[in-house]
Amino acid sequence: MSITTLTGRTRLAGVVGWPVSHSRSPRLHNEWLRRYGIDGAYLPLPVAPGQLGTALRGLRAAGFAGVNVTIPHKQEAFALSDVLSPAARRCGAVNTLVFGPDGLLHGDNSDGQGFLDSLRAAGVDPAAGPALLLGAGGAARAIAASLQAEGVAVHLANRTRDRADALAASLTDGCNPVRVLDWASRDIALGEQSLLVNTTSLGMGDAALPCSLDHAAPGLVVTDIVYAPRVTPLLSLARAGGLVTVEGLGMLLHQARIGFAAWFGVDPAVDASLFDFVSADPVPGP
Numbered sequence: 001m002s003i004t005t006l007t008g009r010t011r012l013a014g015v016v017g018w019p020v021s022h023s024r025s026p027r028l029h030n031e032w033l034r035r036y037g038i039d040g041a042y043l044p045l046p047v048a049p050g051q052l053g054t055a056l057r058g059l060r061a062a063g064f065a066g067v068n069v070t071i072p073h074k075q076e077a078f079a080l081s082d083v084l085s086p087a088a089r090r091c092g093a094v095n096t097l098v099f100g101p102d103g104l105l106h107g108d109n110s111d112g113q114g115f116l117d118s119l120r121a122a123g124v125d126p127a128a129g130p131a132l133l134l135g136a137g138g139a140a141r142a143i144a145a146s147l148q149a150e151g152v153a154v155h156l157a158n159r160t161r162d163r164a165d166a167l168a169a170s171l172t173d174g175c176n177p178v179r180v181l182d183w184a185s186r187d188i189a190l191g192e193q194s195l196l197v198n199t200t201s202l203g204m205g206d207a208a209l210p211c212s213l214d215h216a217a218p219g220l221v222v223t224d225i226v227y228a229p230r231v232t233p234l235l236s237l238a239r240a241g242g243l244v245t246v247e248g249l250g251m252l253l254h255q256a257r258i259g260f261a262a263w264f265g266v267d268p269a270v271d272a273s274l275f276d277f278v279s280a281d282p283v284p285g286p
C-alpha cells in the first residue's frame with residue numbers, strides 16, 4: 001500500500017461492505033491517488049448489516065466525498081439515495097455514492113458501464129451482435145441492462161430458470177426484450193452469438209463453468225467477469241480455440257474509474273501495469 005501525505009485538505013473516499021477486508025478497491029484507488037499526486041485517501045470501511053444509513057450520515061459529516069458500496073449493502077444504498085442515475089435505476093442497486101454539494105446522496109451503478117468500457121478498451125465492439133449471458137445474479141442484471149441500452153439482442157441462460165425469467169421480465173426495454181434460453185441449450189446457442197459473458201461465480205477456485213465452445217461462431221468474443229484467476233478455465237478454452245477473449249479484471253478497473261473521477265476530479269487511466277498491480281494483491285476473493 002502506498003503512503004500518501006495527508007493534509008487538512010485531504011479528499012476522502014472508501015468502500016463500505018461487510019466483510020470488506022477482501023476488497024481490491026483500496027489497493028486500486030490508492031495507487032491511482034499516488035500516480036496522479038492527489039492529496040486523497042481511500043479506505044476500507046467495514047459496516048455491519050443494518051448500519052448503512054448511520055454510517056453514511058457519519059461519513060458525510062466527516063467530509064467524505066463519497067464511497068463505493070459492496071455486499072450486502074447495494075440494495076439498501078439504492079433505497080437511501082436521493083438521486084439515482086439511469087444505470088442505478090435499471091439495476092435496482094447502487095455501487096457508487098457521491099455526497100453532493102447540494103446536500104443530496106447521488107447513487108450510481110458503474111458495473112455495466114465498466115463492462116462496456118473494458119470491452120472497448122480491448123478493441124471489442126459490445127454492440128457488434130447478439131450476446132449470451134450465463135447467470136442471472138446482480139452482475140448479470142447490470143451487464144444485461146447495459147447491453148440492452150446499447151441495442152444488443154441479449155440472451156440469458158441460468159441454472160435456475162426462474163431467476164432468469166424474473167430478470168428478463170424486469171428488464172423491460174420494450175423494443176429490445178431479453179430472451180431466456182434453457183441452461184441445457186447454452187452450448188448450442190453459441191453458434192448465433194457474437195459475445196459470450198460468464199457472469200456466474202464459476203471459474204474461481206476449482207469450480208469450472210461446464211461449457212463447450214464446439215458450436216461457437218468463428219468470431220465469438222468470450223468474456224468472463226470472474227477475475228481471480230485472471231485467466232479462468234473458460235478463457236483458456238476460448239484461447240485454445242483461437243477465439244478473442246476479454247478478462248474480467250478490466251471490468252473491475254473500468255467501473256472504478258467512475259467513482260474516482262467523481263470524488264477526486266481525475267478520470268484515471270487503466271493500463272497494463274495497473275492490471276498487474278491489482279492482480280498482485282495477495283488477498284484472495286472478489
Ligand SMILES: NC(=O)c1ccc[n+]([C@@H]2O[C@H](COP(=O)([O-])OP(=O)(O)OC[C@H]3O[C@@H](n4cnc5c(N)ncnc54)[C@H](OP(=O)(O)O)[C@@H]3O)[C@@H](O)[C@H]2O)c1
Binds near residue numbers: 134158199200253286
Ligand atoms: N469483474 C467485475 O468487476 C465483477 C463485478 C461484479 C461481480 N463479479 C463476479 O461475478 C460473479 C457473480 O457475481 P454476482 O454478484 O452476480 O453473484 P450472484 O448474484 O450471487 O449470482 C451468482 C450467479 O452464479 C450462478 N451460479 C452459482 N453457482 C453455480 C453453479 N454451480 N452452476 C451454475 N450456476 C451457478 C447463480 O445461478 P443460480 O441462480 O442458479 O444460483 C447465479 O446466476 C462473482 O464471481 C463476482 O465476483 C465481477
